[in-house]
Amino acid sequence: MSDRYIAYRLLRKNFRGGLYGKDFREAFSYVEEKAFFKELVYGVLRRQEYLDWIIDKFLKKKDIPPSIRVLLRMGVYQLFFTSIPAYAVINETVNMVEHRGFRGLVNAILRRVSEHGYIEPKELYIKYSHPEWLVDYWSSFLPEDYLKDLLRYNLTPAKVVARVNSRKIVRENIKISDISFTKHSPYGIIFNSFDRSPWELEEYKNGIITFQSEASQIIPLIIEFNKGENILDTCAAPGGKATHILELADVNLFVNDISFQKIEIVRKQMERLGFKAKYTVSDARKIKEKYGKIFDKILVDAPCSGFGTIRKNPEVVRRQNYASIKKLSILQKEILDATWSLLKEGGELIYATCTITKEENTEVASWLFKEKKAEVVDIRKKLDNYGVRYLWDGFGALFYPEEVLTPFYVSVFKK
Numbered sequence: 001m002s003d004r005y006i007a008y009r010l011l012r013k014n015f016r017g018g019l020y021g022k023d024f025r026e027a028f029s030y031v032e033e034k035a036f037f038k039e040l041v042y043g044v045l046r047r048q049e050y051l052d053w054i055i056d057k058f059l060k061k062k063d064i065p066p067s068i069r070v071l072l073r074m075g076v077y078q079l080f081f082t083s084i085p086a087y088a089v090i091n092e093t094v095n096m097v098e099h100r101g102f103r104g105l106v107n108a109i110l111r112r113v114s115e116h117g118y119i120e121p122k123e124l125y126i127k128y129s130h131p132e133w134l135v136d137y138w139s140s141f142l143p144e145d146y147l148k149d150l151l152r153y154n155l156t157p158a159k160v161v162a163r164v165n166s167r168k169i170v171r172e173n174i175k176i177s178d179i180s181f182t183k184h185s186p187y188g189i190i191f192n193s194f195d196r197s198p199w200e201l202e203e204y205k206n207g208i209i210t211f212q213s214e215a216s217q218i219i220p221l222i223i224e225f226n227k228g229e230n231i232l233d234t235c236a237a238p239g240g241k242a243t244h245i246l247e248l249a250d251v252n253l254f255v256n257d258i259s260f261q262k263i264e265i266v267r268k269q270m271e272r273l274g275f276k277a278k279y280t281v282s283d284a285r286k287i288k289e290k291y292g293k294i295f296d297k298i299l300v301d302a303p304c305s306g307f308g309t310i311r312k313n314p315e316v317v318r319r320q321n322y323a324s325i326k327k328l329s330i331l332q333k334e335i336l337d338a339t340w341s342l343l344k345e346g347g348e349l350i351y352a353t354c355t356i357t358k359e360e361n362t363e364v365a366s367w368l369f370k371e372k373k374a375e376v377v378d379i380r381k382k383l384d385n386y387g388v389r390y391l392w393d394g395f396g397a398l399f400y401p402e403e404v405l406t407p408f409y410v411s412v413f414k415k
């Protein structure tokens, strides 16, 4: 089976789950030209609106089988965004057409696209391949420079970033080739090239590094965790921030997630790093039944629409819609409502999302402020110290997208 054919099968599966998703991982382990395979799969997902726009320009009848559309997207992507000669792209793509009756059509469309050359669209949403509603929605509340950077960065794959375990080593002493350091997180390393599975690295197996985005690394750095404190991480899987908290301080950590399978992942990560925690599997909205008012700090890294992770999960933009944003914001308020009662007086709650919506960020934070008479902790100085640029909404901060740093929203409240 050729690498292209494996990519086609994966893309036909309505691929979900991001770079480290199971389907992708399995396929990635088979293919020979790993860098090309990754570029092709992610490139097609990332440029979908643009590719469809081009394809539709040359199609008489737009109603073609989904498998043919996937092949056309793959073909057009390679014609415009790789240096593979057109004749090779066209031949390889036509050979993959299973419905023989469509071979002529695929051949003709790709030939015409190739002869015509790249076409620059006027509309932002096509140029940057996002759903139109999303670009309109963002334009309604994001400053122009934020939106421009966001759309531009979303077309480029996220860098593979890891956190160095500060209990074991400082990042300056790490012996991995071709890495650089993150600008804001003092623990982050960036892999400049990556053509094998990250899990094969000895440094990963030995608990020296943990794969985690730079933005995610910043969240636990915003507040101080002290020895002996009771900390609850309500939505903890896969454990990126939970393990980070234990690298930072000897606290009593309670980790919870709604999914049993995902809690097992956290447990494995803790074992890999040599940490201990207490585990529960519960809907965070019902967590009151499990604990009393015993926590000094609570992290609610909430389930969210995930628009800050588009560079890693390009399909996210097509999975979410305005109705799902509204639904998630209700869930987030319900989680905060339940967990706030577990916080000691004077304790702090960190609310974070990896998304860019008013409903899930500012509106949820302002709800907590009003409903619970929560005191807003001004985290701006902390963020300034790490050199993070953000938009401040009076409650929390939304990180600006950068070359490596991806958008995250964070707010801290005191009881």
Ligand SMILES: C[S@@+](CC[C@H](N)C(=O)[O-])C[C@H]1O[C@@H](n2cnc3c(N)ncnc32)[C@H](O)[C@@H]1O
Binding pocket: 216, 234, 235, 236, 237, 238, 239, 240, 241, 242, 256, 257, 258, 259, 262, 282, 283, 284, 285, 301, 302, 303, 304
């Ligand atoms: C953004 S992820 C958390 C990431 C994690 N904190 C980290 O740093 O690795 C959100 C998590 O919330 C969990 N989740 C979703 N709904 C939940 C609920 N009602 N109660 C508890 N956890 C929930 C999901 O299973 C998912 O693991």
